[in-house]
Amino acid sequence: MSHSASDIDVRPITEGEFADWQRAMNTGFLRPPTLSPEILRARRRTFAPGRLLGAFDSGRCVATFRSFAQELTAVGGGTVPADAVSNVTVSATHRRRGLLTRMMARDLAAAKERGDVVATLIAAEYPIYGRYGFGPATTAAEWTVDVPRTGLDPRRAGPDDGGRVDLVDGEDVRKFGPELHERLRRAQPGAVSRDELWWQVATGAVRFNEPWTEPFHAVYRSAGGEVEGLVTYECDDTWGDAKQPLNTATVRGLIATTPAAERALWHFLCSIDWVARVKSGYRAPDDLLPHLLPDPRAARITSQADWLWVRLLDxxxxxxxxxxxxxxxxxxxxxxxxxxxxxxxxxxxxxxxxxxxxxxxxxxxxxxxxxxxxxxxxxxxxxxxxxxxxxxxxxxxxxxxxxxxxxxxxxxxxxxxx
The missing domain is CATH 3.30.1050.10 (SCP2 sterol-binding domain)
Structure with missing residues (x-):
């Protein structure tokens, strides 16, 4: 029998309660509740005292909330300290009892006390966070590129600006990726910081989920040898009638510090043998991608919605x-x-x-x-x-x-x- 809302304890979790908290979080996101010992051990790296909140009913975790330190780039390149909010769930048995409101109020008050200028989150559902003072501050769009329609010359050998595109491994990405991303985010309003764990998870050195599918990584180097762009992508294995390859390359992430790097990496993706479609991943709504193709109509928007939400604290x-x-x-x-x-x-x-x-x-x-x-x-x-x-x-x-x-x-x- 569940208790009234006032009997439910909302508080920071202890490290010993992490497994129960993780089970509640997975349940809230409709994922299998139980994790393997290996995945649970990896996810414990996100534990930070006081930054993971839980709601407990009769000792069982029924709601989750996590925040972590982040930097957000403002217009003009300045950065502000941010309280990044994530892993927000309330179990279906405990909805409409004010648990999220209690967790949010506690976290935002702590963020204000720490001196954070904003709080940030990616909203799974639109109606939830406006009542806590968040507003949608960026939009994301995903394009699907019909490769045969792009008008690109299938015989081209690579960039014509003296630069080059090379395949690299995850270990290489962990070496040069952080510095490349820092250059991008310092110039890109709305971009956020990434810590070492982010790069380890993105390249499979630390695995938060099973099964892990290793992606491909390609890097663009300028004529002077400087790394100016990186794309991480995966490909499916789809064939049509008469043994025609109809593979899709799906971009997990593409960052570039120059238009030349963007152009070279998109053209590279559209040049891969067997790839008939490229899915861009979530990009800025005014991304250059369509107009980097001879026929911009070959790229059509297949998804567009609000993305980063911001809550001003100062x-x-x-x-x-x-x-x-x-x-x-x-x-x-x-x-x-x-x-x-x-x-x-x-x-x-x-x-x-x-x-x-x-x-x-x-x-x-x-x-x-x-x-x-x-x-x-x-x-x-x-x-x-x-x-x-x-x-x-x-x-x-x-x-x-x-x-x-x-x-x-x-x-x-x-x-x-x-």
Whole structure:
């Protein structure tokens, strides 16, 4: 017999409770509950005291929540410390009892106390996290490329810019991948940091799941020999009538620090014998991919949705950390029902920097903290949100001025799932 919500204990788990917590997490995600000793041992590497929360009913874990330290790149290349939220589940037997609300409130309060500027997550379902002050801040799109329609010359031998594409192994990726990713994320708003464990899991050195399928890795080196791009992909084994190969290459991840590297790696994928389709993995919605092909219509969007969600924990530091291409001043009345960072703030910004401070001046825009998060990374439009009733314009023209200050030339993108 289950107890009332007030009898359910929500608290950080101990290391000895990790197996029970992991079983509850798998159950919530509709995965087989029991893990092999080897996989459980590997996953214990994610344990950090105080950062894994559980809800316990009669000693059994029925809800899970994990956060970890992360850095998020803001517009202009500045970074902010983030509280990355993951592994959020509530067992089907314990829904609608406020367990997620209790875990979220506890974690966000701790993040605020630590000095994190934002919290981040990838939302499995859209309606859940807005009520906690999160807003969708990036979008992801996946393309499927019909290789025979691309118009690429099947006889081409490789990049024509003096660079080269080479196959490498997971051990090689662990050596040069982190530095390459650092160069990318420092220039890409919405990108997040990766620790050593991320690279070990991505290359199979540490296995969180069975069975493990080893992918292929290819690297682009410039004419000067510098690593500028990396793609990890896998291929299926599909054949059609009359013994025609119809294989699909599915990209697990592609990062590039130059357009030349992007072009070379996409062209390489479309040149692999037997590959008739390429699935791009989740990319920025304004990715260059379609227009790197002679016929852009060979690439069609097969999935597009919100991706990274952001919750501002410190409006002053968040707005001060990003860059601005224009010059202007706005008074933002930020509504935060949780009381973490609400208030009225004067943003005075220019390409040389920005000052943000509390003010008693009349507001130009009124918006909830989740809507400000949506605007903070530069992806959405204040004019659009005002039309949807999610931003209130207190002074005529203020939403358009906000767009001129906050929107970016290229859309933000988060390459990672966490």
């Amino acid at each position: 409006v002053v530091r968040a707005l001060g950390a990003r860059g601005y291409e224009g010059t202007g001043a706005l008074v933002l009345d930020v509504v935060d029902p949780a009381g973490l960072t609400g208030g009225r703030y004067l943003l005075d910004a220019s390409p040389q920097g920005a000052s943000v401070e509390p003010t008693s001046r009349a507001a130009d825009l009124t918006l909830e903290v989740g809507e400000l998060a949506t605007l903070w990374l530069g992806d959405d439009s204040a004019v659009r949100l005002a039309a949807l009733g999610r931003v209130r314009e207190e002074r005529a023209g203020a939403a358009r001025e906000a767009d001129a200050l906050l929107r970016t030339s290229r859309r933000p993108w988060c390459p990672d799932m966490f």
